[in-house]
Amino acid sequence: MPGRSPRLFNLVAAILLVAGTVAGCTEHTTGAEPAPAQTTPPEPDRGTSEPFAEEAPRPLPQETIAPPSRHDGISTDTILVPPAPDVEPPIHWSPPSALAREDPRNGDIPRERAQTRRQEAPVLPTQAQPPAALPHNSHDTRPPVAGAGRLLAWGVNDRGQLGDGRTEPSLVPTPVCAPSASPPCHGGHGREQLVGVVSTAVGEAHAAALLGDGRVAAWGHNDAGQLGDGKASPGARVPVWVCAVGAQPPCDGRPGHEQLSGVVAIATFADKNLAWLDDHRVVSWGEGVRSPQALCDPRLSGGCEGFPEPQTDSLVTSSPAAQHHLAVLTGGAVLAWGVNDRGQLGDGTTTSREIPTAVCAPASSVPCTRHLDGVTRLALGNGFSLAVSSG
Numbered sequence: 161m162p163g164r165s166p167r168l169f170n171l172v173a174a175i176l177l178v179a180g181t182v183a184g185c186t187e188h189t190t191g192a193e194p195a196p197a198q199t200t201p202p203e204p205d206r207g208t209s210e211p212f213a214e215e216a217p218r219p220l221p222q223e224t225i226a227p228p229s230r231h232d233g234i235s236t237d238t239i240l241v242p243p244a245p246d247v248e249p250p251i252h253w254s255p256p257s258a259l260a261r262e263d264p265r266n267g268d269i270p271r272e273r274a275q276t277r278r279q280e281a282p283v284l285p286t287q288a289q290p291p292a293a294l295p296h297n298s299h300d301t302r303p304p305v306a307g308a309g310r311l312l313a314w315g316v317n318d319r320g321q322l323g324d325g326r327t328e329p330s331l332v333p334t335p336v337c338a339p340s341a342s343p344p345c346h347g348g349h350g351r352e353q354l355v356g357v358v359s360t361a362v363g364e365a366h367a368a369a370l371l372g373d374g375r376v377a378a379w380g381h382n383d384a385g386q387l388g389d390g391k392a393s394p395g396a397r398v399p400v401w402v403c404a405v406g407a408q409p410p411c412d413g414r415p416g417h418e419q420l421s422g423v424v425a426i427a428t429f430a431d432k433n434l435a436w437l438d439d440h441r442v443v444s445w446g447e448g449v450r451s452p453q454a455l456c457d458p459r460l461s462g463g464c465e466g467f468p469e470p471q472t473d474s475l476v477t478s479s480p481a482a483q484h485h486l487a488v489l490t491g492g493a494v495l496a497w498g499v500n501d502r503g504q505l506g507d508g509t510t511t512s513r514e515i516p517t518a519v520c521a522p523a524s525s526v527p528c529t530r531h532l533d534g535v536t537r538l539a540l541g542n543g544f545s546l547a548v549s550s551g
Contacts, residue, residue, distance in 0.1 A: 361427050366380030367379060429499070482542055492536070498512065
């Protein structure tokens with residue numbers, strides 16, 4: 161159709177002209193280089209021997225928020241920081257607002273209080289240790305004795321009975337000095353106090369103390385050798401060490417000047433003293449004897465048969481006015497010895513005895529064939545004795 165060809169040609173030419181004009185204007189106004197064409201990398205060949213490249217795992221989130229928890233009735237939002245490998249355990253952190261409600265002062269919460277490490281296993285308390293004992297004297301080689309302590313004294317002091325280095329009376333307790341200490345004995349160097357004392361015995365105007373190391377110290381009047389230090393002195397205001405059997409004064413511990421040791425019990429008459437040793441000997445001093453002498457020795461004939469054993473028997477120390485002794489044996493029998501001018505020994509006689517004798521049963525005839533037993537308590541005074549019997 162010849163009539164239509166020029167028209168179709170003109171239309172196509174016009175479209176091409178417009179398109180070229182628009183492209184040229186765009187390039188002229190921007191002046192930018194055309195963006196490189198993006199290309200899609202070719203997919204790897206599934207059929208080859210190379211492994212399939214997996215996508216790298218995404219990193220875990222650094223913080224995870226746990227749901228609210230309740231502790232002691234208080235709701236707290238706890239943020240748990242998960243531990244990294246080979247790193248310290250997590251830290252439990254509580255918001256300051258929650259801690260503020262727990263703090264009665266309701267004040268500012270320090271940072272170190274706001275962070276609390278995870279609870280460790282509780283540390284259980286160890287078994288309670290015994291209280292520390294008072295210090296022993298320098299010669300002490302034995303373990304501390306339960307009940308050992310510092311010695312105090314008060315009252316009359318005209319013969320040095322208080323052992324504080326003076327002769328003035330004291331209306332309040334005052335520490336007894338250690339041997340060789342210089343008064344006042346306040347506990348400083350050279351002014352030590354007598355410590356480690358486990359038992360005491362008192363006479364008419366002197367006193368003695370048994371220490372936990374087995375030695376004996378004595379002080380006060382000494383006109384009859386009551387102190388046992390081997391010296392002919394009127395007395396001592398500060399305690400002195402009692403000498404060992406056969407030792408020569410001064411008994412300061414040197415060879416030949418040993419102190420009495422191994423003592424397990426002491427007792428006194430008015431001016432006489434007795435000591436029981438751990439080798440079962442009984443020694444005495446006083447009443448004119450200025451150093452201890454063996455009253456009985458189990459290694460000799462006769463031994464110490466009849467004497468009470470302080471480890472098992474109850475030894476009763478006499479009062480200062482009394483001049484005799486009583487002891488309750490394990491089965492309740494009673495032994496007596498000492499001055500007997502008024503019948504205070506209860507053996508049916510008025511003969512004084514250095515060796516203990518059994519006390520007679522009530523209404524016994526002399527010589528006694530029945531003896532007192534079932535006794536639980538004893539007391540003694542000047543020239544008389546008392547006993548509590550269950551029989």
